[in-house]
Amino acid sequence: MELKQVIIAYKAGESESKAWAEKYSKALEKRNCKVLMGPSGFKDNPYPVFLSSVTNQIDLAIVFGGDGTALAAARELALASPLILAVNVGGHLGFLTEPFELCQDIEATLDRLESDLYAIQRRMMLQAQVLEGGRIKPQPMSDRFFCLNEICVKPASIDRMPTSILEMEVDGEVVDQFQGDGLIVSTPTGSTCYTASANGPIVHPGMEAMVITPICPLSLSSRPLVIPPGSVVNVWPLGEQEPVTKLWTDGSLGTTIWPGQRVSVTMANCLAKFIILREEHSFYHTLREKLSWAGTRIHYDNEHRNGSN
Known part of the structure; x- marks a missing residue:
């Protein structure tokens, strides 16, 4: 991926989210990337300004926050349809976001993006x-x-x-x-x-x-x-x-x-296109982890699962 024009949105009113947005913005600008940055929230919608200010194709949208911030990015950028990297900083459930731990090393994360070392999940x-x-x-x-x-x-x-x-x-x-x-x-x-x-x-x-x-x-x-x-x-x-x-x-x-x-x-x-950095990404694991889907209360050993037959 070429990182020539990137937009960054962070959860409005969340200081940690804003701080990481600023760190990524500085790192991208050092790589000669044009960055547009702003808060996203109930009373803050930066995307009309973003879309009217861009001069070329949006290569990437980086979103720091929770699921609500990721949803706003997908909704507001639907027609532009850029790749979205949503990072869980100040969020709650984090259904649509990547774990914050995977993105703490800014230079390593940007290197992965420029080297196409990620998966893309396309959602209707x-x-x-x-x-x-x-x-x-x-x-x-x-x-x-x-x-x-x-x-x-x-x-x-x-x-x-x-x-x-x-x-x-x-x-x-x-x-x-x-x-x-x-x-x-x-x-x-x-x-x-x-x-x-x-x-x-x-x-x-x-x-x-x-x-x-x-x-x-x-x-x-x-x-x-x-x-x-x-x-x-x-x-x-x-x-x-x-x-x-x-x-x-x-x-x-x-x-x-x-x-x-x-x-x-x-x-x-159009589709929402989310970047996946996790090596093990499972919808069923997300259900168990985020929605506490416990299933049956009595668990039996399955001695046949890894059998030779």
Whole structure:
């Protein structure tokens, strides 16, 4: 990899994350690399400035923080689609990040990157847009929103907890109406986040699929659904007199959905590309380590696993 233009984002308000971002920035500049650096957080979005300031292709995005910081990078850089090195500094679970210990030696890490001594994990993303009008030529009423984890349609109000009634259509056919707290459309990556909390299925991130999960439905028959990645999912809020239903992307507010409008969700035509520095990288190990997936409480010896037969 040639490191000519690199962007660095660090977790806003996290001093250690900022300190390491500054160290990497200085090391890269010594290698004649142009660096753009800034904080990323709930109230800080450096990526529009990054994208308007770059003069050439972005070779690499280095992100210091946790999963939220990594998600923001993947979401905001979706169309530019650079390689992302996410390092767990000040994060919590660290599902999407590389261990901090592997990146403490800055020069050795940069040498590895320039020598292509790493793996790349490509993860499917979703895109959503608010539409209005008929099926033939619907009117776009919002920008396109990208996500790596999930698109969520649910209401929000400062003075009450409204219940939503959502009608879901897949590839032109009405599947169900859900009454409850909302609806999640997630990627396999997002199946271990909000979707898992809503009792949705866990899907391996190496797959391409869309997972639809109702949030606290007022029905015992409402079930999660796994559908092909090429599907088109439309979600209509029903029975609303005022615009309380919102579109959320990876937990961030996207836009308001007005009565009569719908959210259309499809697979994005871009991938999130994460650099893997670990020599042993296992999705199942991550589930056991990060989500405390203990499995059965009684363990038996398997004398046949390494047998000669």
